[in-house]
Amino acid sequence: MFSLVSPRAVRPPNCLARACREARKWRGAESLAPSWERTTNTPTSYGRPPSFARAASSGTIASFKNLSFGHANTNLLENVDFSIEAGSKVTIMGQNGSGKSTIIKLLSKNLYPDEGQCIIGPGQTVACAQQTMPTASRDMTVKEFFTTQLNDESLLDHEIETKMAKALRDVVLEAPGDRIVKSFSGGQQARLLLAAALIQDPTILLMDEPTNNLDADGLYHLQSLIQMTDKTCVVISHDEDFLNAFTDQVLYLDMFSKKVETYWGDYWFVKEEIRKRIKKENAVNAQLKKKAQAKKDQANKFAGKGGGLRKVAKTMRGLAAEIEDQMQDVRREDYTLSEFTVPFSAPSGSPSGKMMRIEQVSAYNRSAKMSEPVDLGRGSRVQVTGPNGVGKTTFLEMIVDRSAPGVMIDDEADIGYYRQDFSNLDFDSTPLQCLEEVSSHRHTNEQIRKTAGRFFLGNRIMRQKVVTLSEGQKGLLSLACLCLQEPSILIMDEPTNHINFRHLPALAYAVNNFKGPVLLVSHDQHFVSSVGVNTTIDMGKVLNGKA
Incomplete structure (x- = not known):
């Protein structure tokens, strides 16, 4: 159904990508709707989709060009290139600490590259639903919080309140304007953060771990929002089922090569393609290593002999080095935490346990x-x-x-x-x-x-x-x-x-x-x-x- 695009491959035409997204909206809405809402076969029967405007245009609307970025004396991204199409639903994959959130911050202009370019297309606007509520915002009222997000002093009070009401409806949250932000639960704050991005009405919506703290109802509405909107969405999440509900493009960040690879397809498809690719690369490396070792063995055999055989040994070592240069870096992206235990300290005052x-x-x-x-x-x-x-x-x-x-x-x-x-x-x-x-x-x-x-x-x-x-x-x-x-x-x-x-x-x-x-x-x-x-x-x- 979908095809992989490696850095050297040709990607599918725009019409195919759009068709895949339309198919996902219908399929996703039906599979996502809970049993009490699954009443007809039309997407609109599974809850009201947020009333978002259509993306401004088709084609590439954001891209990295030969971009490099470092932080705390560590390079996170090196000569990265990728592009994002209007209306696409993009997932960023990578290990903890690989730089996923850094890509989000670069796209939102909260960070700037050391080298290269982060290009946002003409007429495009970007807003980000952050992972956690900023410390400076926790003591604000809801209205003060949204006012800072709008950052438009020309707006009148009733205009701000109208925009607030719409954004809060879209995230299904009741939040009086005079209530203090820190008084909301973690799940409610997650919805506030999403509403804070939506109130800016961006054409590109960035979401960094948006499912954190959401209950089942909140997760359902968030999936519906992403599936049904024509906005371009770029998402980081550890919830694989959530990601598979809408993904049609994956940016795979390898924390060891510090490169980004672009794949097309849903999340599970791409994950399997990456697994196959890693397996193939490691198999090729094993073959090259075996060939290189054979050349080294021949070099050692001829090195101890005189005359022209020493030149043969030197040639063999050169061939071994060339073969080793062809080996690709072994990917370690699938490293997992080993089983561990938390030691228990028994209190002396609880003989019964x-x-x-x-x-x-x-x-x-x-x-x-x-x-x-x-x-x-x-x-x-x-x-x-x-x-x-x-x-x-x-x-x-x-x-x-x-x-x-x-x-x-x-x-x-x-x-x-x-x-x-x-x-x-x-x-x-x-x-x-x-x-x-x-x-x-x-x-x-x-x-x-x-x-x-x-x-x-x-x-x-x-x-x-x-x-x-x-x-x-x-x-x-x-x-x-x-x-x-x-x-x-x-x-x-x-x-x-x-x-x-x-x-x-x-x-x-x-x-x-x-x-x-x-x-x-x-x-x-x-x-x-x-x-x-x-x-x-x-x-x-x-x-x-x-x-």
Whole structure:
């Protein structure tokens, strides 16, 4: 159905690309719609598509030309070339820290290349839905936040409010203009960030991990938005099913060659093509290595003999070097996190093994008793559920602070907390300093660095400030911190949000094998089912008196 375009291949004509996108809109809308909305065979029956304007024109509207960029004394992109067509749905693939978000920031002009060009076509406008809410925006009201995004002093109050209302409708969120941004849940803030991009009415919409913190309803609306709009969308996400719902072009960023390759097709098709290509390259390398070694063996055989045979040996070594030059760099993009465990520290005050008891839930000045209390002891796996905005993160924070009413925690229990926004990390410190602090002198420098290495935090990264790390690298650092902390209780708030999908089996293994209790918030149902959750607390039902 689709064909691969390598850097040397010919891509399909524009009409084919557009036809593929139209087919995906119809197919995607039907497969995406939940059973209660699947009433007819027309796309419009699956919810109102946002009323977006059509892209200004067809053809290339954005491109990189021989672009290079470095950060923190490290080259991320080297002589990169690619182009993006109007109306296309583009996914950026690559490992944590490879530079995916850097491409987004270059396209949005938040960063500028060291060499080469980032070209945005005439008449094109760009807006970006960021990964996380900027610190400076968290204390703003909703209206102040949107006003800064519009950045147009000529707009009157009623014009701003009209634009706000439309953007909030498109992301299906009720947000009074006088409400403070930080009072919204993580999922609601994700919708605010998307609305902040939409209110600018761009022709090119950039989205960096837009599914983070979204519940099932939010994810459905986001997929519908991308499928049905004629805007050009460029997306980074670790949610493969989400990406496959709309992708028709993939920019594959190889963090070792620092190049970008362009593929055409849906996400699963492209992923399989990349796997085949890597396999073929490695097979070719194996053959060349064998030939090179044969030439070296011949050279060694003739080198010890006199006369003209020494010249033959020299020639053989030259041929071996030429063959080795033909070998392509071995791709390591499929490196995955090895299985690991989080050491458990048993509290001395819990001989029975019970470390926590939850009798009521609380959030946003609301509190309600549960019909049945939940005890957490060794091996307990408890998931806290509820719609975006119900207060799941707030409830977890109160438990960690030991301020949640109706929640009893063993005084000797040490709580390990994986925060979804990583705000428990000191962004002005280095990863090494963060790990040393959480270790509290229980580990040698060698042990700390060995633990860091298991999470791909090498010497260069260990010397950077945390603020310079990608969100995925911050996630890996947080996991390394938990390993050195050796907690009694593990509390995890959306741990899969920023972690590369290749690493999720190792994360699930760690949660499964933690000897203490785990309290978890996650919208990733596959991950939840793989970690053996045995109890669920539905905060929405409890707070509404239904559980």
